[in-house]
Amino acid sequence: MKDLDLITNSLTDVEQQQIKSLQEWQNRMILSDCLPVLREMPSNLVDLIVTSPPYADSRKKTYGGISPNDYIDWFLPIAQELKRILKPEGTFILNIKEKVVKGERHNYVIKLILAMQQQGWLWTEEYIWHKKNCYPGKWPNRFRDAWERCLQFNRQKKFKMYQERVMVPMGDWANSRLKKLSDTDKIRDPSKVESGFGKNISNWLGRSMAYPTNVLHLATECNNKNHSAAFPKSLPSWFINLFTETSDLVLDPFVGSGTTCIAAKELGRHYLGIEIKKEYYDLAVSNIEKALFNIQAEKSAQKALNSSLPTEAEKVQSSAEQLPLSLEEDLPGKNSEKFLNLADIVDIEEY
Numbered sequence: 370m371k372d373l374d375l376i377t378n379s380l381t382d383v384e385q386q387q388i389k390s391l392q393e394w395q396n397r398m399i400l401s402d403c404l405p406v407l408r409e410m411p412s413n414l415v416d417l418i419v420t421s422p423p424y425a426d427s428r429k430k431t432y433g434g435i436s437p438n439d440y441i442d443w444f445l446p447i448a449q450e451l452k453r454i455l456k457p458e459g460t461f462i463l464n465i466k467e468k469v470v471k472g473e474r475h476n477y478v479i480k481l482i483l484a485m486q487q488q489g490w491l492w493t494e495e496y497i498w499h500k501k502n503c504y505p506g507k508w509p510n511r512f513r514d515a516w517e518r519c520l521q522f523n524r525q526k527k528f529k530m531y532q533e534r535v536m537v538p539m540g541d542w543a544n545s546r547l548k549k550l551s552d553t554d555k556i557r558d559p560s561k562v563e564s565g566f567g568k569n570i571s572n573w574l575g576r577s578m579a580y581p582t583n584v585l586h587l588a589t590e591c592n593n594k595n596h597s598a599a600f601p602k603s604l605p606s607w608f609i610n611l612f613t614e615t616s617d618l619v620l621d622p623f624v625g626s627g628t629t630c631i632a633a634k635e636l637g638r639h640y641l642g643i644e645i646k647k648e649y650y651d652l653a654v655s656n657i658e659k660a661l662f663n664i665q666a667e668k669s670a671q672k673a674l675n676s677s678l679p680t681e682a683e684k685v686q687s688s689a690e691q692l693p694l695s696l697e698e699d700l701p702g703k704n705s706e707k708f709l710n711l712a713d714i715v716d717i718e719e720y
């Protein structure tokens with residue numbers, strides 16, 4: 370604490386105020402309509418927003434849907450505040466899917482994207498969440514709905530992104546495809562459509578991990594029975610891992626059962642959740658408390674395990690004790706030093 374005081378005392382008033390504001394908003398759940406809360410928040414505070422707002426008109430009975438025709442007018446003031454409180458290098462992930470109205474997909478999501486671009490957001494990317502275990506069913510004019518959009522918006526082209534963290538194993542295709550390389554595979558092969566892109570397949574030789582695609586194959590979770598529209602924890606976790614660092618602040622303004630906050634905490638980030646319905650707010654608080662308990666229990670178990678494991682010095686001492694006498698005699702500093710470092714032992718074993 371002394372160190373922190375020292376650091377904060379050396380900061381300017383503005384910087385001190387910024388730290389204070391950040392601490393005020395960290396690790397909080399707020400029971401409210403999100404718009405007035407967002408209006409209270411300081412600018413440039415949040416590192417990542419991941420959220421799934423109520424879908425237009427759907428689930429009216431459970432948490433009051435917004436009519437598809439009113440959706441943009443309802444969401445834009447919220448988006449405006451989100452843009453203000455997001456740090457310039459932060460990211461906003463909006464999980465949404467247009468519903469079917471009168472036999473066709475409504476166009477409010479498309480219109481919302483255009484309106485948000487007008488508002489100054491960059492529509493950087495669209496990830497697809499493929500729901501591996503979507504609802505069964507049969508419709509006369511369409512098939513089972515197995516995906517949702519995760520729209521990525523940013524304030525500027527340069528944003529924080531840590532791609533290596535979400536790399537995936539190359540998979541079996543690599544073994545067969547990379548076995549027989551043609552001549553063009555070994556040089557940069559320009560795209561046939563003259564897009565300017567090219568590929569050099571041989572670059573993949575010897576690699577075990579690859580960058581993922583923008584399609585996330587995640588199962589919905591069936592164990593969150595108390596909220597009808599919870600997304601799986603793996604969804605916010607993937608984006609939190611990709612777009613934030615430890616101790617960053619992650620916001621979910623439509624937090625429901627608290628999934629985003631739990632994912633954030635498990636990854637060592639701070640959270641802020643806002644929920645309008647008391648029933649879901651209580652559920653989120655209780656879910657977060659359980660998650661914090663589990664995180665703490667896991668930490669304690671790990672600590673206990675670490676303290677029961679021999680330290681490096683003990684390991685080295687015990688290996689030294691097991692060495693044949695003649696080899697022990699060759700150890701450097703045998704008479705002066707009881708404890709040797711591991712490198713000494715490794716060197717000796719290599720000879």
Ligand SMILES: C[S@@+](CC[C@H](N)C(=O)[O-])C[C@H]1O[C@@H](n2cnc3c(N)ncnc32)[C@H](O)[C@@H]1O
Nearest residue numbers: 402403432598599600623624625626628644645
């Ligand atoms: C699709 S659900 C989010 C579910 C959440 N992702 C989860 O995993 O549990 C949307 C939530 O937003 C809440 N909500 C609706 N309007 C709101 C508003 N204006 N402000 C804050 N929360 C709101 C609903 O009560 C609902 O719990």
